[in-house]
Amino acid sequence: MTITMYIPELGTVFELARPWTFDLYHESRNSDLWGFTIGHKDDCEGWGGRCGKDLGFGDMDEDEDCAPVTLPTGSKMAVDRVYIRNGSKEFSSVTLRLLSSPDVRLVPKGKKSTRFWVKLKDFNTITVDIIKDTTFVKGKLPSCGDALTTSEFKSKLKRRTYSQLLWAKGTVDNKPIDEIVDIYYDDSSVQYSSILRSSEPSTLTITFGPTDKRENLVIWKFEIDSLPKKIALLSGETCGQEPAEYNPMLIITAPKKTYDLTFYKVLNP
Numbered sequence: 095m096t097i098t099m100y101i102p103e104l105g106t107v108f109e110l111a112r113p114w115t116f117d118l119y120h121e122s123r124n125s126d127l128w129g130f131t132i133g134h135k136d137d138c139e140g141w142g143g144r145c146g147k148d149l150g151f152g153d154m155d156e157d158e159d160c161a162p163v164t165l166p167t168g169s170k171m172a173v174d175r176v177y178i179r180n181g182s183k184e185f186s187s188v189t190l191r192l193l194s195s196p197d198v199r200l201v202p203k204g205k206k207s208t209r210f211w212v213k214l215k216d217f218n219t220i221t222v223d224i225i226k227d228t229t230f231v232k233g234k235l236p237s238c239g240d241a242l243t244t245s246e247f248k249s250k251l252k253r254r255t256y257s258q259l260l261w262a263k264g265t266v267d268n269k270p271i272d273e274i275v276d277i278y279y280d281d282s283s284v285q286y287s288s289i290l291r292s293s294e295p296s297t298l299t300i301t302f303g304p305t306d307k308r309e310n311l312v313i314w315k316f317e318i319d320s321l322p323k324k325i326a327l328l329s330g331e332t333c334g335q336e337p338a339e340y341n342p343m344l345i346i347t348a349p350k351k352t353y354d355l356t357f358y359k360v361l362n363p
Contacts, residue, residue: 108172110168111167117162119159169197172191261358262357264356266355298316331353335347
């Protein structure tokens with residue numbers, strides 16, 4: 095059998111081209127869709143926990159604790175998470191956000207989306223029309239759109255966030271660059287559990303360059319509120335110090351780099 099392999103990138107939006115039936119597992123992260131389809135939304139035991147007691151549905155698989163659910167043609171969804179890990183085949187799954195559906199019960203008024211997960215084997219039975227494809231197709235690079243506003247750029251730099259859908263124009267050490275491979279913002283002013291990390295400066299790490307010549311621009315003590323008010327423009331010089339790659343608590347000396355970058359929206363091919 096010859097097929098064209100396709101693994102959707104996060105954020106890919108699609109619409110069902112035909113009804114999709116899959117096993118919905120009776121677990122806390124599926125509690126909303128379970129309640130909208132099976133008819134009960136129970137108190138759950140937390141992340142990974144079962145949703146209440148066995149409800150005794152005749153079509154429920156008692157061994158797997160799941161029930162078949164069918165979403166109608168025209169239901170629109172976005173890929174929110176893909177989990178595939180070596181040695182954990184039984185946990186391979188795709189998490190989706192149901193954005194809209196002809197069955198209005200599935201996304202109640204006032205609710206932006208209904209989040210749920212399915213096993214990979216069920217996801218691979220889906221037939222869809224792609225609406226928005228965020229995958230970078232080999233040989234078809236994304237193009238550059240309008241410059242990001244500062245507020246749009248800030249929204250992408252949520253705490254401890256990786257984002258690959260950014261385009262930049264400008265220079266690093268007077269060398270021109272364009273496509274950003276990865277950007278990582280570690281906002282240490284936020285609180286994790288009971289630990290307040292406000293004593294550690296925030297760091298913005300930008301990775302760019304061809305595969306065999308990757309480079310990092312590490313802006314330590316990055317102040318997000320220092321950006322211009324209108325356009326996402328980064329300009330300045332690194333301080334000559336940065337957190338060590340494998341031990342962020344260790345500050346090392348690094349060559350100073352000048353940078354002058356403007357960020358733009360990504361337009362997919």
